[in-house]
Amino acid sequence: AQKITQTQPGMFVQEKEAVTLDCTYDTSDPSYGLFWYKQPSSGEMIFLIYQGSYDQQNATEGRYSLNFQKARKSANLVISASQLGDSAMYFCAMREDLSNDYKLSFGAGTTVTVRA
Amino acid sequence: DVKVTQSSRYLVKRTGEKVFLECVQDMDHENMFWYRQDPGLGLRLIYFSYDVKMKEKGDIPEGYSVSREKKERFSLILESASTNQTSMYLCASSILAGTSTDTQYFGPGTRLTVL
Numbered sequence: 001a002q003k004i005t006q007t008q009p010g011m012f013v014q015e016k017e018a019v020t021l022d023c024t025y026d027t028s029d030p031s032y033g034l035f036w037y038k039q040p041s042s043g044e045m046i047f048l049i050y051q052g053s054y055d056q057q058n059a060t061e062g063r064y065s066l067n068f069q070k071a072r073k074s075a076n077l078v079i080s081a082s083q084l085g086d087s088a089m090y091f092c093a094m095r096e097d098l099s100n101d102y103k104l105s106f107g108a109g110t111t112v113t114v115r116a
Numbered sequence: 117d118v119k120v121t122q123s124s125r126y127l128v129k130r131t132g133e134k135v136f137l138e139c140v141q142d143m144d145h146e147n148m149f150w151y152r153q154d155p156g157l158g159l160r161l162i163y164f165s166y167d168v169k170m171k172e173k174g175d176i177p178e179g180y181s182v183s184r185e186k187k188e189r190f191s192l193i194l195e196s197a198s199t200n201q202t203s204m205y206l207c208a209s210s211i212l213a214g215t216s217t218d219t220q221y222f223g224p225g226t227r228l229t230v231l
Contacts, residue, residue, distance in 0.1 A: 004158070035219065043125075045159075045206060045222035091158060095218070103149075103174065104220060106158035 003027065004092050004107035012113050013082045020067070021077040021110045023092035029053075031097040034075040035104065036066065040088040048090075051075055079112075087114045119143070120223035122207055128229045135194040137226050139207030146211060148190035149220060150174075150182060153204040165190055197230045204228075 005024045013019040025034065036048040051059045051066045059066040067076040079086055089111045093104040123138035139148065147166050151159040151174075161174030163182040171182050179201060183191040190209075194201055204227050208220040 009156075033218075037222075043204065043206075043225035043227070045208070045225075047219050047221065050219060093159075103161055103164065104159075106151075106160075108156055108158045 003105040004094055006092055006107035006110050008110045009108075010111040010113070012115060013079075013086075015084060015114055015116050016081055018078060018080045019082055019112060021079070021090050021092075021112070023075045023077065023107060025073050025075060025092075025094050027073075027094065027096050027099075029096040029098045033095045033097075034066070034068070035093040035095070036064070036075075036077045037091045037093065038086075038088045039091065039109070045091070049077070082112075082114045084114050084116060087112060120207055120209055120221055122205075122223040122226050124226050125224060126227050126229075128231065129194075129197050130231055131198060133194075133197050133230075135197050135228065135230075137192040137194075137205055137207075137228070139190045139192070139209075139223055140188050141190075141207075141209040141221075141223075142188065143209065143211075143221075144187065145209035145221075146187070147209060147218070147220075148184065149208040149210075150180075150190065150192045151206045151208065152176070152201075153206055153225070159206060162192065197228075199230050202228060202230045 032053045034051045038046045049061045065078045089109045092107040119142045149164040150162045165184045181193045207223040210218045210220045
């Protein structure tokens with residue numbers, strides 16, 4: 001079964017607008033972490049934001065915020081005030097503390113294109 | 117800043133060749149990982165290592181082996197390259213904290229083409 005599902009292969013967003021990238025996950029571990037990475041066309045994976053399963057508040061990092069809905073098993077990334085440099089592929093990933101050692105499970109990714 | 121480097125950005129090899137992909141990290145991280153990335157499939161873990169000379173199979177180890185003789189260096193080896201190993205290969209490292217907060221830091225990737 002797929003551990004991480006990203007249902008949006010590609011999205012367009014107007015510059016300065018906000019965009020939400022969907023991510024749902026599947027785990028029976030009570031303790032886990034959720035990550036978002038950005039991959040520009042250069043290829044390097046850049047860590048953006050982290051949310052722990054026991055964190056009470058949604059994570060935020062600058063223009064990035066994570067909308068964590070534990071009961072629905074979703075961890076959507078919100079990018080506010082989009083910039084042209086935000087055009088990239090975005091990956092959601094999960095690490096399960098008990099069942100999966102140190103490994104991350106990744107989704108298929110969402111390509112975001114920011115239009116001027 | 118964490119720095120993970122990979123020996124080549126682009127590599128072209130022939131079927132049957134032995135291929136070495138090198139990865140070096142400069143942050144004294146215990147864990148190192150090799151992934152391959154294919155369109156529509158995200159990243160899939162090939163092998164990882166949590167200490168020198170230690171290795172563990174990931175989700176798709178077939179056709180690959182690894183070597184970790186020094187803490188900072190993790191090599192991926194394709195014993196006999198095949199066309200279905202044409203892919204983007206990404207190396208990552210993280211500290212050995214053993215918690216879900218561990219962040220993996222990635223190198224720039226090697227795009228391997230096997231002809």
